[in-house]
Amino acid sequence: MTDQLPASHDHVELVTMILSAIADVAPELEPELAELDHDIDFWMELQLDSMDHLAVMTRLSEQTGVDIAERDYPRLTTVSALRDFLAAGGI
Amino acid sequence: MSNTDTFEYVMPSLGADMDEGRVIEWRVAAGDTVHRGDLIAVVETEKSDIDIEIWHDGIIEEFLVDVGQLVDVGTPIARLRPIDASADAITDAITPVSRPQWAAPDPSRSVADERVPASPLARRRAAERGIDLGTLRGSGPGGAVIEADVAAVAIDTPPADYIAGLTPDVLAVRRRSPDTMRALIAERMATANREIPHYHLARDLDVGELEVWLAERNAQRPIAKRILPAACYIRAVALAAARHRELNGFWVDDHFEPAESVNVAMAISLRRGGLVTPQIERADERSLDEVMAALSELVAAARAGNLRASWMTGATITITHLGDTGADLVHGVISPPQVALVGFGRARQRPWVIDGEVVVRPIVTTTLAADHRATDGAIGSRFVATLADLIDRPEELL
Numbered sequence: 001m002t003d004q005l006p007a008s009h010d011h012v013e014l015v016t017m018i019l020s021a022i023a024d025v026a027p028e029l030e031p032e033l034a035e036l037d038h039d040i041d042f043w044m045e046l047q048l049d050s051m052d053h054l055a056v057m058t059r060l061s062e063q064t065g066v067d068i069a070e071r072d073y074p075r076l077t078t079v080s081a082l083r084d085f086l087a088a089g090g091i
Numbered sequence: 092m093s094n095t096d097t098f099e100y101v102m103p104s105l106g107a108d109m110d111e112g113r114v115i116e117w118r119v120a121a122g123d124t125v126h127r128g129d130l131i132a133v134v135e136t137e138k139s140d141i142d143i144e145i146w147h148d149g150i151i152e153e154f155l156v157d158v159g160q161l162v163d164v165g166t167p168i169a170r171l172r173p174i175d176a177s178a179d180a181i182t183d184a185i186t187p188v189s190r191p192q193w194a195a196p197d198p199s200r201s202v203a204d205e206r207v208p209a210s211p212l213a214r215r216r217a218a219e220r221g222i223d224l225g226t227l228r229g230s231g232p233g234g235a236v237i238e239a240d241v242a243a244v245a246i247d248t249p250p251a252d253y254i255a256g257l258t259p260d261v262l263a264v265r266r267r268s269p270d271t272m273r274a275l276i277a278e279r280m281a282t283a284n285r286e287i288p289h290y291h292l293a294r295d296l297d298v299g300e301l302e303v304w305l306a307e308r309n310a311q312r313p314i315a316k317r318i319l320p321a322a323c324y325i326r327a328v329a330l331a332a333a334r335h336r337e338l339n340g341f342w343v344d345d346h347f348e349p350a351e352s353v354n355v356a357m358a359i360s361l362r363r364g365g366l367v368t369p370q371i372e373r374a375d376e377r378s379l380d381e382v383m384a385a386l387s388e389l390v391a392a393a394r395a396g397n398l399r400a401s402w403m404t405g406a407t408i409t410i411t412h413l414g415d416t417g418a419d420l421v422h423g424v425i426s427p428p429q430v431a432l433v434g435f436g437r438a439r440q441r442p443w444v445i446d447g448e449v450v451v452r453p454i455v456t457t458t459l460a461a462d463h464r465a466t467d468g469a470i471g472s473r474f475v476a477t478l479a480d481l482i483d484r485p486e487e488l489l
Contacts, residue, residue, distance in 0.1 A: 026394070028362050047362070049414045050319050051390045061314045070309050070317070 014064075014083045021059040025052050038079035066090040097152055098225075099167035105134065105141050105403050112136045113161045114154075114168060123151045124174060130399070131169070137275060139367065139393075143400045148174050209236035272365035283424050287342075288463040291422045294475045296482050298438055299452045304485040320438070321357075321412050322383035326488040327481040328433050329353045329374035329382075332408050335474040337466045338459075339407045341428040347465040352376075356406030356426070357386065359393040367393050368426060370406035379489050413437055420456040430462035431471075433478070457482075 015038070022042070023030045029046050036042055043053060053073075061068050064086050068076070072090075076082050085091075102112055116133040119125055130142045131151075149171030156168045207224040209217070213236045217224050229236040301323060309317040332339040332353045340349040356370040369392070371377070371385045392398050409426050412435045421434035436456040443452040457478060461471045481487055 026362060044416065047416075050321065051387065054314075054317065054319060055387070055391070058314050068314060070306060 011083055011087060014086050015079060017063055018056075018060065018079055018082050018086075021056045021063070022046070022048075024059060025055045036079065038083075041077040042079060043077055060086065097170050097172045098147065098149065099155070100131070100145060100147070100169040100171060102134070102156075102162050102164050102166045102168050103143055103400060104164045105136055105143070105400050109136050109164060111161055111163050114156055114158055115140065116158065117154060118142070119151055121151050121153055125149055125151060125171070134400075137272065139396045139398055141398050141400050141403060145171075147171070150174060207236060208234060210238060212238045213240060276365060279426065280424050283427050287425050287427060289425060289460050290463045290468055290471065291458060291460050292468065292471050292475050293420055293456055293458045294479055295441075296455045296457055296479055297443055297452045298455045298482060301482055301485045302438075302453055316380070318379060318383045319386075321435075322379060322386050323482070323485060323488050324412060324433075324435050325355050325357065325371060325374055325382050325386065325410060326379050327478055328408065328410055329355050329371075329377075330481055330487070331474050331477040332431075333375040334477055335470060337470050338431040338461060338474055340430060340465075341407075342430050342462055342465050343428050347430065350407040352407065354405050354407045356409040356429075357389065358409060358411040359390055361394060367398065367403075368406065368409055369393060369398055369402035370404075372401075372405065408433065410435070420458050422458060423460040425460055425462055430465040431474075432460045434458040434460070455482075 019033045019036070023033060026046070026048065032046065036045070042048070048056070057068050057073075060066070060082070066086050066089055068085075068090065072085065076085055104110075105112070112134045114132045115135045117131070118133065119129070119131045125131060125145050126148050127144075127146055129145050131145045132143050134141050134143050150173075152170040152172050154169050156162050156166065162168065207227075208229060209224050214224065217227070217236070224236050227236045227240045228234075230240055298320070301320065305318055305320065305323070332355070336349045337347070339353055340347060342348075352373045353375040354370045354372045355374040356368040358366050358368050360366045369389045371382060371389065374382055374385075377385070389398075389402060392402070406426070406429065408429060409423075409432045411421055411423050411432060413421055415437045417437055419439065420436040423432040423434045425432045434457065436458075438453045438455045440451050441454040442449050443454065444450075445452075457475065459471050459475050461474075
């Protein structure tokens with residue numbers, strides 16, 4: 001388990017972490033990630049299913065120490081929203 | 092096979108549609124002691140790379156094929172000697188196989204089988220199913236293998252003639268195809284549609300109770316322990332199949348053979364195209380948490396191309412779950428020799444009547460595709476009703 005990140009964690013680093021988590025779960029999508037629009041629903045765009053969703057969220061939660069509740073899922077559909085959520089420590 | 096204190100491990104059939112494979116990696120070395128269930132090699136098939144397990148205890152003497160060499164199913168690929176190396180110990184060293192692989196009959200094996208005392212009926216039944224008589228412990232006079240011994244392991248084993256039934260021209264087409272998985276699916280589904288008279292039933296399920304129940308449970312759990320609806324569907328299907336055994340088994344030799352366990356296969360789509368259907372063994376006897384853990388493992392392995400051989404065989408019923416973004420319902424095609432496939436569509440908000448009032452509820456349409464040779468609609472209908480009842484009372488799925 002990694003140490004918890006400070007709440008003000010660098011945005012660029014968080015984006016890298018999010019994209020790496022997606023690439024870990026779905027390696028074949030890696031080529032598409034560089035061009036991914038950070039403000040669109042990437043779950044839909046990349047056709048990730050509920051198993052992928054859980055796997056990505058689990059990785060991010062473990063890496064940042066931030067608890068991601070199910071009730072937060074509906075607003076965490078873009079890379080930007082996920083980044084801001086994690087940067088704020090889950091608020 | 093003149094040297095009786097050694098035995099050979101053959102290229103296993105990792106599903107009814109495999110006729111050849113190549114070892115791409117040995118996980119063991121000559122001289123290693125292996126035990127039943129150990130992973131000994133990675134085999135590349137047309138579908139994916141699969142870790143293969145050994146079913147007998149032994150010591151690896153030598154490998155009989157080179158890494159990368161394409162060989163037919165049934166070809167000896169390794170020679171082993173029993174851990175207790177006395178010449179008479181071989182039968183004891185070979186553990187009875189409780190869930191044999193769908194091994195294709197190995198013509199060279201019949202000679203060895205002649206040495207195993209067995210009743211003529213047992214011999215015939217074993218031959219039909221590609222079971223090596225030498226792997227069975229006989230309970231007849233003088234330790235002879237009798238029909239009941241074969242039946243005890245045969246129940247989950249589709250017969251060899253099903254595997255052998257793939258016609259040469261179909262195989263030839265498959266070999267030429269640039270997209271072999273597509274061709275494999277085409278062949279299996281064409282067989283299913285040609286041979287299985289399907290009937291289809293559907294029922295809308297109010298999954299509101301299930302969603303609330305899951306949300307409450309998941310809110311108290313760390314993210315890695317959360318349960319997805321798919322795991323609940325697998326449990327519900329497993330419990331329903333356990334109560335309606337007429338839908339849990341195989342259509343073989345013009346009759347239905349119920350399976351002794353409920354092994355639920357899950358259709359998992361692969362992003363690069365195609366799908367695989369690994370199974371969760373005895374899903375009716377496992378807890379919801381165990382089924383969820385197994386599902387996570389299967390999906391990750393399927394997508395990484397690391398499926399184990401034992402996951403790919405022995406399924407007794409299959410589920411296809413379309414996820415939350417696609418279609419409302421699926422009229423599925425059964426995976427032979429199974430006799431039923433259960434579909435779940437996406438959850439969508441629909442008007443629904445409860446106690447005379449119209450309310451908005453999350454609705455999932457479940458469908459059953461069943462083999463009309465094995466069952467009639469009345470049985471299918473009872474199965475669907477049981478399924479609906481279980482989804483209504485999710486605590487039963489624990």
